Amino acid sequence: MDKKTTRLRRAKKIRAKVSAQKVARLCVHRTPKHIYAQIISADGTTVIAASSTVQADIKKEVGFGGNKDAAKIVGKSIAEKAKAAGIESVAFDRSGFKYHGRIQELADSARENGLQF
Incomplete structure (x- = not known):
C-alpha cells in the first residue's frame, strides 16, 4: 500500500471512534504548502x-503556510473562533495524519488557547 491509502485507512478508524463520541470535532488537513482546520x-452536517x-489575515502573519509556525497560528485562530461560537470541548480528528510535526503544533496551540480535547 502507498502512503495515501494507509493514511485514509487510519482516517477511517479515527472518524469511527470520533463519531461514536457524539461531540463536535476538530478536523485537520494538511498539504505541503498549507494547513486547514x-x-x-456533532451530527456532521x-x-x-x-x-x-x-485566509488573508493569517497569510499576512505567516510568510509560508507549510511550517510549524503557521500551524501554531492556525491552532490559536481556530481555538478563538470556537470560543466565540460557544464550543469548549471537541474531539480531535487528525484525518489519518500522524500526530507529529505540524499536526502536533496545531493541537498544542489549540489546547493552550482554551480548547479541550
Whole structure:
C-alpha cells in the first residue's frame, strides 16, 4: 500500500471512534504548502468554525503556510473562533495524519488557547 491509502485507512478508524463520541470535532488537513482546520458539529452536517493558512489575515502573519509556525497560528485562530461560537470541548480528528510535526503544533496551540480535547 502507498502512503495515501494507509493514511485514509487510519482516517477511517479515527472518524469511527470520533463519531461514536457524539461531540463536535476538530478536523485537520494538511498539504505541503498549507494547513486547514475546521470544527464540525456533532451530527456532521455543519461547519461551525474554520481557519487555514490561505485566509488573508493569517497569510499576512505567516510568510509560508507549510511550517510549524503557521500551524501554531492556525491552532490559536481556530481555538478563538470556537470560543466565540460557544464550543469548549471537541474531539480531535487528525484525518489519518500522524500526530507529529505540524499536526502536533496545531493541537498544542489549540489546547493552550482554551480548547479541550
